[in-house]
Amino acid sequence: MKRIRVGLFVAAAALLSLSTPSRAQPLESLTVILSPGAVNFALTSGSGTNAGNAAIAATTSWTLLITRNNLSLYAYFSSAPSALVHVTPANTVDIPSTRVEVSVNGGARVPFDQTAPFGAPSAARQVFSQPINLFNLIGNRTDTLALNINLSGYALPADTYTGTLRLRARATP
Amino acid sequence: MKQVSFRSFLVLAALLFGVPPADAQLNSTEVTASLTAVLPESLTVTLSAGAASFSLTSGSATNAGTPTLTATTTWTLAVTRTAISLHGYFTTATAALVHTAAGNTVDIPSSRVEVSVNGGAAAAFDQTVAFGGAAAGRQLFTQAITIPTSSGTRNDTLALNINLAGYTLPADTYTGTLRIRAQGTP
Secondary structure: OHHHHHHHHHHHHHHHHHHOHHHHOOOOEEEEEEEOOEEEEEOOOOOOOOEEOOOEEEEEEEEOOOOOOEEEEEEEOOOOOOOEEEOOOOOOOOEOHHHEEEEEOOOOOEEOOEOOOOOOOOOEEEEEEEEOOHHHOEEEEEEEEEEEEOOOOOOOOEEEEEEEEEEEEEEEO | OOOOOHHHHHHHHHHHOOOOOOOOOEEOOOEEEEEEEEEOOEEEEEEOOOOOEEOOOOOOOOOEEEOOEEEEEEEEOEOOOOEEEEEEEOOOOOOOEEEOOOOOOOOEOHHHEEEEEOOOOOEEOOEOOOOOOOOOEEEEEEEEOOHHHOEEEEEEEEEEEEOOOOOOOOOOOEEEOOEEEEEEEO
16 A cells, blocks of 8 residues: 555656646756866876866756666767867877876776767766666766876877867666 | 555556656756866976086096986977977186186186087087087087977986197196086977
8 A cells, every 4th residue: 555655646746747837848857067167287298197177066966757767977078089189280189088087076087988878989988877766866966077187108299288078967768 | 455566556657647758868968168288398407417527637638527417308399399409508618617726817618628429429519509608519419309209308428528638727626517408499
C-alpha cells in the first residue's frame, strides 16, 4: 500500500503541474551557469604548471522526469589540436586540448582528451556523472573547475592564445 | 488484493502524462568561458662561473683563464624574431682589465683578451657589437630563429685568454668585467 501511496503522490503532482496555466512549459529543465566567464593564464615556457587566475564554478540545476537515470556534465573544446589559438598571424602554433587540464573539485588534474557527446573528438572531459532516482529528480550542484595549461615539453612561441571552453549537461536516457 | 508495483504505476503515469520516450536525451544549452593565455617573450643568460683568473707571463701569447665559462642562453621569442645572438663585451676597448697599483698607468686592452667559443679559434674582443664600448666586443654566436626554435636553450663554453705577445705590461694585478648579453632580432 505504501508503494501505491507514493506513486499516487507523484502522479498527483504531475497532474497538478499539467493543470496549471504553465502547462505549455517543458516538464523538464536542465541548466548550467558558470562563474566567472573568463579565465586568464600567465604562461611560462616549458612549465607544467600554468594555472588559470580563477577557478570556474559550474552550477548545474535540474528538474527531471522519472524516466531519467543519469545526469552528466561535460566540458569540451570545438577542436582538439587548437583549444587555444594563436593571435599573431605569422604564428602557426596553437595549444591543443591535451595541454589544457582541469582539476574538478580539487581532484587530480586531467587533460581534455576524452571524446564526449559534445565537442570535437578527444577534446573533452566529463566533469561529473551521477545517478538520478526518485529522490533527486530536482536538484542542483556546484563543481569547481581549476584549469591549467601544461607546457612541459611543448615548444610554444611567445604570443597570446585565446579559446573557448564549453560546458553542457545531459540527462539520460 | 494483488499489489500494483510502483514501477508499473510510474510507467502508467508516464504514458498518461506524456513523458518523453526513454531515448530522448535532455541536453542543457551550451555555456562558455573565455580563455586567454599570454606567453611573454623572455631571453636570459646565465654564466656557470662568475669569475675567471689569469696567471700572466710577460710577453706570452698564452695566458689562459680558469675556469672556462659556460654561458647558458634560454629564450622564448615571438615568431616575428628571425635571429638570436650572444655577445661578450667590455665597456671600454682601451682598458678591459685595469691596473691596480696607483703608479701604474698601463691597462690591458680588450684586443688583448681572446675567447675561444666551444673550442673554436681564439678571437679578440675587437668587434663593435650591439653592446659595450666600440671595438670592445665579440659575437659569441648567432643562430636563426624559426617557429620550431622560437623557444630553446643552448650552452656555449667560453675559454678566455690574455695575449701579451709584443705587449709590455708592468707587473701588477689587473681586474675587469666581461659582460655577456643576448639579443633577439628584429
